[in-house]
Amino acid sequence: MKFLDEYRDADLTRKLLADIQKTVTRPWTLMEVCGGQTHSIIKSGLDRMLPAEINLIHGPGCPVCVTPLELVDKAIALASRPEVIFTSYGDMLRVPGSRGDLFAVKAAGGDVRIIYSPLDALKIARDNPEKTVVFFAIGFETTAPANAMAVVQARVQDLQNFVVLVSHVTVPAAISALMQSPDVKVDGFLAAGHVCTVMGYWEYEPLAERYRIPIVVTGFEPVDLLHGILDCVRELEAGRHPVLNAYARSVSREGNKPAQAVISRVFETCDRAWRGIGVIPMSGYRLKPEYGSFDAEQRFPEVRAIETKESPLCISGLVLQGIKKPLECPAFGVQCTPQTPLGATMVSSEGACAAYYRYGRLDPASLAEPGKRR
Amino acid sequence: MSPAPDFLGWTCPRPLQNYPTIVMGHGAGGRMMSDLIENLFAPAFDNELLAQMGDAAVFKLPAGKAAFTTDSFVVNPLFFPGGDIGELAVYGTVNDLAMRGARPFVLSAGFILEEGLPMETLGRIVSSMATAAKKAGVRVATGDTKVVQKGHGDGVYINTSGIGVIPTGAAEIGPALAKPGDVVLVSGTLGNHGIAVMSVRAGLTFETEIRSDTAPLNGLVEAMLAAGKIHCLRDATRGGLAAVLNELASASQVGIEFDERKVPLRPEVDAACEMLGFDPFYVANEGKLVAILPAQAAEVVLAAMRHHEYGKEAAIIGKVVAAHPGLVTARTAIGGMRVVDLPAGELLPRIC
Amino acid sequence: MCLAIPGKVIEIYATKGMKMARVDFGGVIKEACMEYLPEVKLGDYTIIHVGFGLSILDEKEAFETMDLLKQIDDMGEEGTAA
Numbered sequence: 116m117k118f119l120d121e122y123r124d125a126d127l128t129r130k131l132l133a134d135i136q137k138t139v140t141r142p143w144t145l146m147e148v149c150g151g152q153t154h155s156i157i158k159s160g161l162d163r164m165l166p167a168e169i170n171l172i173h174g175p176g177c178p179v180c181v182t183p184l185e186l187v188d189k190a191i192a193l194a195s196r197p198e199v200i201f202t203s204y205g206d207m208l209r210v211p212g213s214r215g216d217l218f219a220v221k222a223a224g225g226d227v228r229i230i231y232s233p234l235d236a237l238k239i240a241r242d243n244p245e246k247t248v249v250f251f252a253i254g255f256e257t258t259a260p261a262n263a264m265a266v267v268q269a270r271v272q273d274l275q276n277f278v279v280l281v282s283h284v285t286v287p288a289a290i291s292a293l294m295q296s297p298d299v300k301v302d303g304f305l306a307a308g309h310v311c312t313v314m315g316y317w318e319y320e321p322l323a324e325r326y327r328i329p330i331v332v333t334g335f336e337p338v339d340l341l342h343g344i345l346d347c348v349r350e351l352e353a354g355r356h357p358v359l360n361a362y363a364r365s366v367s368r369e370g371n372k373p374a375q376a377v378i379s380r381v382f383e384t385c386d387r388a389w390r391g392i393g394v395i396p397m398s399g400y401r402l403k404p405e406y407g408s409f410d411a412e413q414r415f416p417e418v419r420a421i422e423t424k425e426s427p428l429c430i431s432g433l434v435l436q437g438i439k440k441p442l443e444c445p446a447f448g449v450q451c452t453p454q455t456p457l458g459a460t461m462v463s464s465e466g467a468c469a470a471y472y473r474y475g476r477l478d479p480a481s482l483a484e485p486g487k488r489r
Numbered sequence: 490m491s492p493a494p495d496f497l498g499w500t501c502p503r504p505l506q507n508y509p510t511i512v513m514g515h516g517a518g519g520r521m522m523s524d525l526i527e528n529l530f531a532p533a534f535d536n537e538l539l540a541q542m543g544d545a546a547v548f549k550l551p552a553g554k555a556a557f558t559t560d561s562f563v564v565n566p567l568f569f570p571g572g573d574i575g576e577l578a579v580y581g582t583v584n585d586l587a588m589r590g591a592r593p594f595v596l597s598a599g600f601i602l603e604e605g606l607p608m609e610t611l612g613r614i615v616s617s618m619a620t621a622a623k624k625a626g627v628r629v630a631t632g633d634t635k636v637v638q639k640g641h642g643d644g645v646y647i648n649t650s651g652i653g654v655i656p657t658g659a660a661e662i663g664p665a666l667a668k669p670g671d672v673v674l675v676s677g678t679l680g681n682h683g684i685a686v687m688s689v690r691a692g693l694t695f696e697t698e699i700r701s702d703t704a705p706l707n708g709l710v711e712a713m714l715a716a717g718k719i720h721c722l723r724d725a726t727r728g729g730l731a732a733v734l735n736e737l738a739s740a741s742q743v744g745i746e747f748d749e750r751k752v753p754l755r756p757e758v759d760a761a762c763e764m765l766g767f768d769p770f771y772v773a774n775e776g777k778l779v780a781i782l783p784a785q786a787a788e789v790v791l792a793a794m795r796h797h798e799y800g801k802e803a804a805i806i807g808k809v810v811a812a813h814p815g816l817v818t819a820r821t822a823i824g825g826m827r828v829v830d831l832p833a834g835e836l837l838p839r840i841c
Numbered sequence: 842m843c844l845a846i847p848g849k850v851i852e853i854y855a856t857k858g859m860k861m862a863r864v865d866f867g868g869v870i871k872e873a874c875m876e877y878l879p880e881v882k883l884g885d886y887t888i889i890h891v892g893f894g895l896s897i898l899d900e901k902e903a904f905e906t907m908d909l910l911k912q913i914d915d916m917g918e919e920g921t922a923a
Contacts, residue, residue: 116760159825164825204838205837232874268859473827756867764871841844
């Protein structure tokens with residue numbers, strides 16, 4: 116496939132790995148923020164090929180992992196209602212709530228449907244006027260334009276039976292919170308290439324300046340990831356902390372203006388709880404008051420008072436911030452496995468705990484000091 | 490697409506087309522049900538065992554060891570590019586027998602029909618099964634029909650059980666027989682069936698030329714066995730290549746290492762997987778098998794496969810090792826390595 | 842949030858007042874909304890996420906970056922300028 120295959124070239128990958136090896140003179144800790152990047156790193160085996168000096172931490176960049184427990188529980192409550200058709204992206208179906216997950220609701224007879232695009236959810240609403248369609252609008256800024264358009268179209272098409280359960284999270288505030296945490300020790304960031312495709316990267320300039328860390332906008336294929344890592348390491352070695360763009364074929368400094376316009380029309384920034392981490396101020400989106408009639412929580416006020424019960428054993432928040440490794444969790448591999456996950460980091464295919472679980476069985480020694488994998 | 494049944498060709502003067510849909514009476518054991526059998530099932534499957542019309546079919550088995558398997562088919566939608574539930578029901582059971590080195594001999598076919606199912610739909614499915622049975626060289630010797638109330642089924646569920654015969658003296662083939670040093674091969678391109686079904690699944694439709702690869706593998710297996718020794722055979726259905734390799738690694742307590750670049754994949758299957766966020770090694774297949782065999786037999790068996798209709802794109806993809814027993818690893822396109830686990834459950838399109 | 846892949850725009854039309862396109866992903870074709878890419882043309886390669894086009898891939902930029910990455914670099918001082 117064009118624009119994919121070239122970025123998976125084995126020779127170029129080897130060459131860039133060598134470039135990185137030639138550039139590093141001391142250990143550096145980099146955090147990649149996007150779950151898609153984590154997924155690509157593990158799937159390609161890149162994490163085991165990087166020079167030992169590079170310690171890559173998988174940050175809280177997976178909307179699945181950070182969707183607050185309360186919202187998962189609300190989703191489950193709504194999906195269980197007989198008059199509701201609950202539509203969601205596939206990722207969320209196996210995320211554990213306080214009691215069960217959306218898959219369990221489906222098994223018990225709930226009408227839970229996986230959709231590929233939010234426009235599919237609109238179609239379901241049009242085709243089923245006697246039901247209320249709830250759409251689980253999760254994601255980072257990358258998905259916000261699509262989710263926003265669904266709301267805009269619902270108004271344009273005068274759909275009375277379409278509501279959204281919003282759980283959007285945004286990246287810059289999260290980076291700020293991470294850098295302010297005394298436990299987090301990150302030297303540089305790989306910013307999420309598709310988030311920046313939408314939002315641009317101008318928001319990261321004050322962050323790089325304030326915290327004196329290089330931030331490199333990075334893509335998703337092996338060559339892109341190595342490009343981002345190489346750029347980041349070069350800056351670190353030179354003692355510089357700019358914002359660089361290593362995904363320029365898709366990202367510009369300003370980003371996609373029409374998309375940003377629709378986001379601003381429908382959403383406003385708000386405080387958002389990140390599962391396992393806590394509330395990060397101004398790190399989420401909620402519907403603007405003028406679109407309140409499309410808010411699932413307003414349409415179904417009963418779900419407002421949901422009692423959540425996080426597993427006391429789960430430390431996924433600490434893992435997401437790179438403060439603890441999955442192996443340090445007492446429940447890891449015991450009560451918590453991919454088949455019986457306690458938290459989202461074990462459910463998500465790119466969750467750090469799931470990744471460690473896979474590799475741990477292969478080569479326990481490699482996990483003792485992740486920076487020294489080979 | 491399966492051909493429409495030929496209603497005019499039937500001789501019964503009381504036409505089935507008086508009942509354009511299945512009703513409860515069709516499963517009640519009375520006149521309506523025997524009409525259905527006489528005018529739909531019997532002419533379609535048309536063999537002397539079924540014609541016995543006894544409570545059980547009675548026959549002599551050829552010499553050898555008997556192999557017995559059962560499978561139920563609940564695929565939705567009923568019809569998809571390249572096949573339908575009927576074809577799957579026949580080939581699925583035929584293939585399970587073939588995977589133990591057995592020659593399929595007879596099948597049973599049990600139908601659970603939902604009230605309201607259009608007769609034409611049932612006719613098309615049965616017609617499809619009849620064609621598949623002929624192609625596989627197997628007879629449907631006995632059957633059963635039940636009807637459930639509307640809303641309690643998915644149109645049609647089919648169960649097929651099959652008896653096959655392993656010729657006397659044939660070497661055993663089983664999941665626990667893989668040995669370090671063995672070679673792993675697949676019979677052709679993977680992921681076609683899963684993507685074909687996905688492409689017509691409500692809410693996910695996309696345009697593609699991909700068709701299900703459902704096919705009878707007994708002929709291919711016979712050709713392979715004639716060419717060389719085989720340790721393990723598995724048809725790669727739900728869970729894809731990953732499920733099969735993990736099961737074999739676990740049963741044999743060996744490690745399996747394969748090379749991602751060597752797995753045959755149609756470019757469109759690759760593209761569809763990229764689009765939906767699927768790993769092609771987890772996508773379901775139908776008419777594809779995975780074989781583990783001693784290294785010295787590999788080239789000869791591969792050649793025999795490539796000569797066969799259903800093995801033209803067969804390829805060696807990996808090897809069995811003594812290291813990491815029970816675990817499957819893959820060399821990635823960039824030369825890295827990853828662990829390929831058992832799939833967690835149903836394959837779900839992702840955004841993340 | 843991040844699964845978005847490149848596809849080639851092969852047809853552009855409007856549905857319910859929205860600009861839409863048929864996009865070819867290496868042999869698989871799916872519809873996507875182009876409301877966020879008003880200047881998109883036939884033949885453009887776009888990044889598509891959950892059925893929405895988010896950017897038009899800059900081929901020239903891609904070639905230049907690729908060239909840069911492939912160069913044997915013995916200075917270790919250059920980065921990709923923001």
